[in-house]
Amino acid sequence: EIVLTQSPGTLSLSPGERATLSCRASQSVSSSFLAWYQQKPGQAPRLLIYAASSRATGIPDRFSGSGSGTDFTLTISRLEPEDFAVYYCQQYGSSQTFGQGTKVEIK
Amino acid sequence: HVQLVESGGGVVQPGGSLRLSCAASGFTFSSYGMHWVRQTPDKGLEWVAFIRYDGSNKYYADSVKGRFTISRDNSKNTLNLQMNSLRTEDTAVYYCAKDAAAATLTYYYMDVWGKGTTVTVSS
Numbered sequence: 001e002i003v004l005t006q007s008p009g010t011l012s013l014s015p016g017e018r019a020t021l022s023c024r025a026s027q028s029v030s031s032s033f034l035a036w037y038q039q040k041p042g043q044a045p046r047l048l049i050y051a052a053s054s055r056a057t058g059i060p061d062r063f064s065g066s067g068s069g070t071d072f073t074l075t076i077s078r079l080e081p082e083d084f085a086v087y088y089c090q091q092y093g094s095s096q097t098f099g100q101g102t103k104v105e106i107k
Numbered sequence: 108h109v110q111l112v113e114s115g116g117g118v119v120q121p122g123g124s125l126r127l128s129c130a131a132s133g134f135t136f137s138s139y140g141m142h143w144v145r146q147t148p149d150k151g152l153e154w155v156a157f158i159r160y161d162g163s164n165k166y167y168a169d170s171v172k173g174r175f176t177i178s179r180d181n182s183k184n185t186l187n188l189q190m191n192s193l194r195t196e197d198t199a200v201y202y203c204a205k206d207a208a209a210a211t212l213t214y215y216y217m218d219v220w221g222k223g224t225t226v227t228v229s230s
Contacts, residue, residue: 035216044202044220045152056218088152092216095166096142096154 002027002091004099012107019076021102023089028069033093036065036074039101040085048087049074079104109133109219111203116224123193123228129186129203129221137161137181140206140214143188145199146223153199156188157206157214166214171197193228200225 003026013019023034032052037045047056049065052072062077076083084106089099115127129141143155156177157166165177176189186203201224204217 033215044222045217046220047207047216047218050207050216050218090152090216092214095168096157096214098152098154100151 002029002094002097004089004091004097006087006089006099006102008102009100010103010105012105013079014107015079015081017079019074019079019083019104021074021076021087021104023067023072023074023099025070025072025091027094029072029091030093032068033091034065034067034072035090035092036063037088037090038083038085039088045088076104109205111205111219111221113201113203113221113224116201116226118227118229119193120230121193121195121228124189124191125193125226127188127190127201127203127224127226129188131184131186131203131205134205134219135209136179136184138209140208140211141177141179141186142204142206142214142217143175143177143186144202144204144217144220145197145226146202147199155201158186159212160210164212190226193226195228198226198228 005024007022034052036049039045053065086101086103110132112130158177174192178187203221205219207218208215
């Protein structure tokens with residue numbers, strides 16, 4: 001099973017700042033089959049990024065994904081108030097596993 | 108408007124059974140694979156099962172294999188999860204999710220999620 005480790009656990013930032021979230025896989029993720037989701041309290045996860053760097057429909061361009069192999073990054077260029085949430089990475093190249101999440105909180 | 112609505116959650120004793128359903132609308136249900144994913148505060152998100160668009164192939168997480176059965180009724184746009192021999196560690200919010208790719212042999216990522224239904228296994 002591919003284990004995904006997200007860091008940091010919590011990111012404390014102010015609106016307008018840049019957020020950089022990391023997702024590291026225990027083995028190479030085939031074909032960059034990695035996705036990112038955003039989840040707010042009481043809501044279901046929402047797809048942001050798939051195939052490591054492709055934005056899902058309707059996702060603002062301040063969200064970007066990058067990486068390959070075992071190291072992936074989600075970047076939010078300028079945090080908006082609605083971006084404070086928990087973010088999960090998921091690999092779907094070998095079965096399906098999720099990272100434990102990174103909480104982006106208001107500083 | 109694509110929508111997934113789960114139902115069937117509740118409280119059940121260890122060793123008991125429960126059947127979850129998911130009603131789909133707003134897309135051609137019979138063209139897409141479907142997933143069940145669960146979430147707990149301790150273990151986070153955990154993929155549970157996937158069924159191909161035509162129901163011909165099913166995949167399960169090791170933690171539920173042999174106890175849970177995923178099925179679908181394309182004539183009723185409905186996805187199901189039959190959960191038997193329930194354990195306390197199956198307590199979670201269960202989400203139904205649509206696979207992003209149409210008519211494929213395998214699974215990809217989830218592009219639409221329901222709001223979830225809560226299952227509590229407790230004596």
